[in-house]
Amino acid sequence: MPGLNIDWHIGGLPLYPPTPSGDSKSRTLSWNNHTAPASVNGWILPNEEVEEEMESLKVNGPEKITNGHRNTGRPVLERKSSSPMMPAFMTSAPGKVIVYGEHAVVYGKAAMAAAISLRSYLLVTALSRSHRTITLRFPDIGMEHSWKLDDLPWSTFSQPSKKKHYYDLVDKLDPELVEAMQPHLTIISPKASSEDRKIHQNAASAFLYLFLSLASQKFPGCVYTLRSTIPIGAGLGSSASISVCLSSAILLQLRTLSGPHPDQPREEAELQIERINRWAFVGEMCIHGNPSGVDNTVATGGKAVVFKRGDYKQPPTVIPLRNFPELPLLLVNSRQSRSTAAEVAKVAALRKAQPAVIEPILEAISQITESAHKLISTSDFDAKDARSVQTLGVLMSINHGLLAALGVSHPKLERICEIVATVGLGWTKLTGAGGGGSAITLLNSTASPSNLTKLEGQLANEGFEKFETTLGGDGVGVLWPAVLHNGSQDESGEEIDQENFLNADGRDGVERLVGVGIGAFERREGWKFWSSVGSPHVNSEGEQEPISG
Numbered sequence: 001m002p003g004l005n006i007d008w009h010i011g012g013l014p015l016y017p018p019t020p021s022g023d024s025k026s027r028t029l030s031w032n033n034h035t036a037p038a039s040v041n042g043w044i045l046p047n048e049e050v051e052e053e054m055e056s057l058k059v060n061g062p063e064k065i066t067n068g069h070r071n072t073g074r075p076v077l078e079r080k081s082s083s084p085m086m087p088a089f090m091t092s093a094p095g096k097v098i099v100y101g102e103h104a105v106v107y108g109k110a111a112m113a114a115a116i117s118l119r120s121y122l123l124v125t126a127l128s129r130s131h132r133t134i135t136l137r138f139p140d141i142g143m144e145h146s147w148k149l150d151d152l153p154w155s156t157f158s159q160p161s162k163k164k165h166y167y168d169l170v171d172k173l174d175p176e177l178v179e180a181m182q183p184h185l186t187i188i189s190p191k192a193s194s195e196d197r198k199i200h201q202n203a204a205s206a207f208l209y210l211f212l213s214l215a216s217q218k219f220p221g222c223v224y225t226l227r228s229t230i231p232i233g234a235g236l237g238s239s240a241s242i243s244v245c246l247s248s249a250i251l252l253q254l255r256t257l258s259g260p261h262p263d264q265p266r267e268e269a270e271l272q273i274e275r276i277n278r279w280a281f282v283g284e285m286c287i288h289g290n291p292s293g294v295d296n297t298v299a300t301g302g303k304a305v306v307f308k309r310g311d312y313k314q315p316p317t318v319i320p321l322r323n324f325p326e327l328p329l330l331l332v333n334s335r336q337s338r339s340t341a342a343e344v345a346k347v348a349a350l351r352k353a354q355p356a357v358i359e360p361i362l363e364a365i366s367q368i369t370e371s372a373h374k375l376i377s378t379s380d381f382d383a384k385d386a387r388s389v390q391t392l393g394v395l396m397s398i399n400h401g402l403l404a405a406l407g408v409s410h411p412k413l414e415r416i417c418e419i420v421a422t423v424g425l426g427w428t429k430l431t432g433a434g435g436g437g438s439a440i441t442l443l444n445s446t447a448s449p450s451n452l453t454k455l456e457g458q459l460a461n462e463g464f465e466k467f468e469t470t471l472g473g474d475g476v477g478v479l480w481p482a483v484l485h486n487g488s489q490d491e492s493g494e495e496i497d498q499e500n501f502l503n504a505d506g507r508d509g510v511e512r513l514v515g516v517g518i519g520a521f522e523r524r525e526g527w528k529f530w531s532s533v534g535s536p537h538v539n540s541e542g543e544q545e546p547i548s549g
Contacts (some may be wrong), residue, residue, distance in 0.1 A: 243283030302475025
């Protein structure tokens, strides 16, 4: 596009945009009649189509290099054949909770899910060109495995009838591609228990399917290291959070994402969110088979959504709630294992036996969701108003009572509700399928630090695990390069590398080292989010227009 001078950014640094000329398949960009390769802060992103030009071109056009400096006076990093092609960077995505509507959603009624401030973090470190391996590390579940790039089934994934592009919509897994991956999955964690091996292989399956679908055999060797502050297997969307991290990271390496930056048009930010979400859904299919798509949608876009799925042969209708407020939330893990399938089957059997009783309960749960949606969507809703928060909390308490009537609570969940009620800190309900898992409490204005400390002691004495978190935060985020100040006196900040990331001690250690922060005023400098860009387009009811899938 002649005469155009625009800086596209990621993490405040120039990034090559995917579609400035209107061509969704474009892999090059023209500025002032010059075609430039993808560049982030002087680093050339790994793409075989542009490597030959890298020494002569820069994002803003050709510049002369003299004595290791461009004419801007900034030093140029000259890439040798054995050096990494890009700086280390990070992606992050939140977990989620079901706020209202569990089980009723199975029968075509509405439910509401929201992001929480517990998150997964992925550190991507490029290797030198001579290292032809990719490694997936997930120390929180005891997994680490490396694959030789040239041994992967590229021939199967690159068949013209099967090759996918970053802009494609993939709504089902290809059985032949899944089969081609199996020899590379069955060798993972041979000494682990059968249960752990399944978890490890599921994570690796999502990673490999995304990597093989989007990348190519010429891709550089990399180490992908995952850490998560989200309890795994507690119904909090940990797998979707991980899938979003992987999807966004690989798409960034392919230079197919633009932004996020403050001047990015909202429509463009939404396109990037959709692109990440589509491929995160593919990762979820690898792990769960037939996911609803809600978890990855919340993990990508953040805030909250209202969703409804009337026909299970079709994707759900999803209404993003971009104006959903950030609210203080207490999350308590009962540490009671549960089976979503068993709880869903329990309600189905009860509904079949007592339809006249159960149908009104399911409809009442749906009305709770609609009431909360209506309240939050009003233009005068104020999250700091005690009465508004109380209304949301009372709806949560009623929702829990109705779920208990369906038989999907558990003595441990009821005990959590009792303990919180005794201290008087807010309104509590189970979240997810029930039968165990987690409970959430919307905190009221009297939730002082001393009361929370007292509550933590009571919960810990009975074997429960408490997390103070925030409801309705940002979605997928990027830290490019992987540098944070963390209170350091060094102006250049602290580089996040494999060693300090792996050595971060537990959830608290990960949050202290790389956490995105909670709330707009505490957000850490460096992390950027597409969900924070611009203002959403809303209808006359104060809500964003619905999308499908």
